Amino acid sequence: xxxxTEIDTLASTNGTDEYRFGYTQEEIERLRYQHHVWTKENQxxxxxxxxxxxxxxxxxxxxxxxxxxxxxxxxGAGGKVxxxxxxxxxxxxxxxxQAEAAGLFNIETRAANLETFDLQEGSVDGVYGRWVxxxxxxxxxxSLIGRMVKWLRPGAACALTExxxxxxxxxxxxxxxxxxxxEALSKAVTGEIGCNPEIGNDLPGLLxxxxxxxxxxxxxxxxxxxxxxxxxxxxxFRNHLPALVKEGYLAHGVFDNFLAEWEARSKxxxxxxxxxxxxxxxxxxx
Ligand SMILES: C[S@@+](CC[C@H](N)C(=O)[O-])C[C@H]1O[C@@H](n2cnc3c(N)ncnc32)[C@H](O)[C@@H]1O
Numbered sequence: 001x002x003x004x005t006e007i008d009t010l011a012s013t014n015g016t017d018e019y020r021f022g023y024t025q026e027e028i029e030r031l032r033y034q035h036h037v038w039t040k041e042n043q044x045x046x047x048x049x050x051x052x053x054x055x056x057x058x059x060x061x062x063x064x065x066x067x068x069x070x071x072x073x074x075x076g077a078g079g080k081v082x083x084x085x086x087x088x089x090x091x092x093x094x095x096x097x098q099a100e101a102a103g104l105f106n107i108e109t110r111a112a113n114l115e116t117f118d119l120q121e122g123s124v125d126g127v128y129g130r131w132v133x134x135x136x137x138x139x140x141x142x143s144l145i146g147r148m149v150k151w152l153r154p155g156a157a158c159a160l161t162e163x164x165x166x167x168x169x170x171x172x173x174x175x176x177x178x179x180x181x182x183e184a185l186s187k188a189v190t191g192e193i194g195c196n197p198e199i200g201n202d203l204p205g206l207l208x209x210x211x212x213x214x215x216x217x218x219x220x221x222x223x224x225x226x227x228x229x230x231x232x233x234x235x236x237f238r239n240h241l242p243a244l245v246k247e248g249y250l251a252h253g254v255f256d257n258f259l260a261e262w263e264a265r266s267k268x269x270x271x272x273x274x275x276x277x278x279x280x281x282x283x284x285x286x
Pocket of ligand 1: 018019031060061062063064065067068084085086091111112113115116129131132136137156229
């Protein structure tokens, strides 16, 4: 693996280097499991971008790098993946350990804030990003896309996937309390810095305005209670809702009622959790 880790010293706009849900061991594990549950969808999405052997790719907001490792195998020893995340303390070192253990030496990690991160014009064959633009202040997303489009060589594509229409998150049988939970999660992600948890809705237009040819697809992941996959939404709710109560985004009573309802659904083999719709955008430079 390259040792080109660079620390971007520019301060982040919220005065911390934390992303909304932090970098605890619990969150790193949650992201790992989330990646596992979404494996098939993610592979289908990446294949639509047509990334190939020998390419130079960028993984925007790679976190602990679960997809970076997949991209690294796609481009092979003759290619390179530039894995960018603001968390140079926990996520990127974890990526390096995993890459070394897997014998992958084509990953270059960069600790940087995407609000200002930049690369040379025409220097990459593809860009991948998932669940990251939703954590940037909305006003900074357009400028990142403007920079990103310049990095792409002619014919190169970016594959970006983000939540859209978050209010459509659903539980069957219908949950009485889920709409308030969804609203609290949405407000917490928006935070004081004005992130857009539904930035997936804006991406096709932003990429088209930046001059790319855009193809979209929207998917929803549905998981059944009493299966292993149910642990994915279960971890999201159990790990993160208590903090939302403490921070005042969610009323205590609503949380208690939701949790009791969720526990009942979790034991019902006919219950289904439907994710927020995910906007998948593949946009290509002609
Ligand atoms: C939900 S995790 C997603 C990680 C990975 N993309 C995945 O699909 O598993 C969001 C990641 O975005 C990173 N992130 C958020 N805002 C960022 C910013 N302004 N600059 C760089 N990274 C950022 C966080 O540090 C975190 O690792």
